Amino acid sequence: MELLGIWVAALLTLGIFSFLYKDNPVYKICESIFIGVSAGYWAIANFFDALHKKFWIGVFPTDGSDPDYFLWFGALLGVLMLMRLSSKIGWIARWPLAFIVGATAGLYMMLYFVSNAMNQVSSTMRDVIVVNSDTQLIIWGETVGSILIVIGVVSGLVYFFFSKEHKGIFGRTARVGIWFLMITFGAHFGYTVMSRMSLLIGRIDFLFRDWLHLLK
Amino acid sequence: MKRQLPFLLVFIFGAFMTIQYYVPHESSEFVYTFLLDWTMIIGIFALALGIWSLYHVSVDKIQHKKENWIYSYVTLFGLFIMVVFGFSYKVGDSWGMYPLFVIALMALLYCLIHASISRSKGFWLGLSGAALAVSFGVAFFDDSWKLAFMTSEGLKNTMFTNFADFVLTPILATMFALLAFFIASAAYRAFRARNVLASLLLIAAIIVMLRFNPYMPFGLPELVAETSSWLMNVPNLAAQRAIVIGIGLGIVATSLKVILGIERGYMGKG
Numbered sequence: 001m002e003l004l005g006i007w008v009a010a011l012l013t014l015g016i017f018s019f020l021y022k023d024n025p026v027y028k029i030c031e032s033i034f035i036g037v038s039a040g041y042w043a044i045a046n047f048f049d050a051l052h053k054k055f056w057i058g059v060f061p062t063d064g065s066d067p068d069y070f071l072w073f074g075a076l077l078g079v080l081m082l083m084r085l086s087s088k089i090g091w092i093a094r095w096p097l098a099f100i101v102g103a104t105a106g107l108y109m110m111l112y113f114v115s116n117a118m119n120q121v122s123s124t125m126r127d128v129i130v131v132n133s134d135t136q137l138i139i140w141g142e143t144v145g146s147i148l149i150v151i152g153v154v155s156g157l158v159y160f161f162f163s164k165e166h167k168g169i170f171g172r173t174a175r176v177g178i179w180f181l182m183i184t185f186g187a188h189f190g191y192t193v194m195s196r197m198s199l200l201i202g203r204i205d206f207l208f209r210d211w212l213h214l215l216k
Numbered sequence: 217m218k219r220q221l222p223f224l225l226v227f228i229f230g231a232f233m234t235i236q237y238y239v240p241h242e243s244s245e246f247v248y249t250f251l252l253d254w255t256m257i258i259g260i261f262a263l264a265l266g267i268w269s270l271y272h273v274s275v276d277k278i279q280h281k282k283e284n285w286i287y288s289y290v291t292l293f294g295l296f297i298m299v300v301f302g303f304s305y306k307v308g309d310s311w312g313m314y315p316l317f318v319i320a321l322m323a324l325l326y327c328l329i330h331a332s333i334s335r336s337k338g339f340w341l342g343l344s345g346a347a348l349a350v351s352f353g354v355a356f357f358d359d360s361w362k363l364a365f366m367t368s369e370g371l372k373n374t375m376f377t378n379f380a381d382f383v384l385t386p387i388l389a390t391m392f393a394l395l396a397f398f399i400a401s402a403a404y405r406a407f408r409a410r411n412v413l414a415s416l417l418l419i420a421a422i423i424v425m426l427r428f429n430p431y432m433p434f435g436l437p438e439l440v441a442e443t444s445s446w447l448m449n450v451p452n453l454a455a456q457r458a459i460v461i462g463i464g465l466g467i468v469a470t471s472l473k474v475i476l477g478i479e480r481g482y483m484g485k486g
Contacts, residue, residue, distance in 0.1 A: 117468070
């Protein structure tokens with residue numbers, strides 16, 4: 001079975017690589033297989049993860065614990081979601097949608113406010129001047145780094161503030177923010193190039209080692 | 217009822233989730249946990265809608281013979297074969313008549329597609345019934361495997377895992393690997409030192425890429441590694457923080473607009 005699997009994987013790999021020549025039927029077949037199989041895979045994985053683990057086991061517990069009848073409301077809202085398939089009563093599907101939108105908006109508002117805004121601001125402002133705890137002397141390298149971070153964060157935020165025209169001191173600060181952003185984009189571009197190269201090497205290694213046995 | 221009730225629900229649940237964050241009482245956490253469970257349960261029904269939509273779009277493509285319609289068959293067979301594998305598992309030493317069961321279900325899918333698009337609906341529905349009868353018969357008489365809808369045994373089905381390992385993973389990895397070629401072409405266009413900003417991008421990218429290069433002259437690897445670490449830990453961290461803070465504040469503003477009913481685009485028309 002594993003030998004057959006390796007052959008299938010190798011042929012699919014070559015099928016996807018055939019796109020480098022041009023968009024062709026073999027690539028399209030591989031692409032369609034991927035869409036179908038991944039949709040099926042995630043449907044099944046989520047079915048057992050959410051519906052089975054969260055709902056079925058909760059409502060019909062096998063370990064003797066009390067059933068969670070509240071979960072029936074979730075299932076009811078889920079069934080209402082399916083009303084979208086009907087053109088006459090499709091508007092009922094807005095109720096579960098409203099529940100999800102409201103609950104996630106409230107949840108994420110607080111989570112992101114704390115993790116993205118407050119924690120990042122406090123991390124930026126904390127210990128700007130770094131001192132050696134033994135000698136009580138300033139560590140200049142790290143202190144300069146911390147000050148640069150404060151300058152980068154403030155200037156970056158100024159760049160993203162579009163309610164005021166980027167002119168004068170405000171514009172010059174935004175300009176500094178762009179420098180920091182360009183360094184970040186460059187670094188991320190470099191990382192992305194290398195990660196894609198690593199994946200490419202991995203696929204070629206698979207073809208030559210596992211499939212063709214040309215590498216030992 | 218059609219529009220006002222959903223807005224009221226959004227406000228109630230949004231306000232509850234916001235206030236709940238500040239109430240560390242166990243009853244508040246109890247309701248919070250249930251609401252999260254509800255969200256997950258509704259999500260799986262929404263996924264069913266998505267699967268239906270994929271089926272519907274694919275059948276529509278086949279029916280109207282739209283561009284690349286033939287590949288819609290491949291998509292549908294891929295989708296349903298995974299669903300069949302996910303709901304069945306082996307109990308004996310061999311698979312017995314399982315291949316016949318899978319083929320009968322695939323034939324059923326083919327007949328159902330044609331029953332919904334063909335003029336001779338009765339003929340295809342008859343064939344669908346025959347395929348369904350065969351699959352039922354095999355499932356009833358063959359003891360070497362079982363269907364399981366309410367136990368997660370199907371996730372351990374070797375056919376299901378093999379399809380994930382030998383079909384899904386290689387295609388996904390190769391698709392990302394394919395981007396290496398296109399990213400190289402993008403790099404050629406992006407990495408031209410036309411001005412100070414483009415030069416900063418170029419220098420940062422080269423230093424980060426050099427860090428992963430094992431073939432460098434003596435002494436350079438340490439210097440490049442240190443410079444790369446500094447780039448990632450100082451200027452990159454600063455810009456990342458600015459972006460993350462911006463995203464956080466943006467999410468807070470958008471969430472407030474949604475909860476207060478100012479942003480209503482998610483409700484659609486009608």
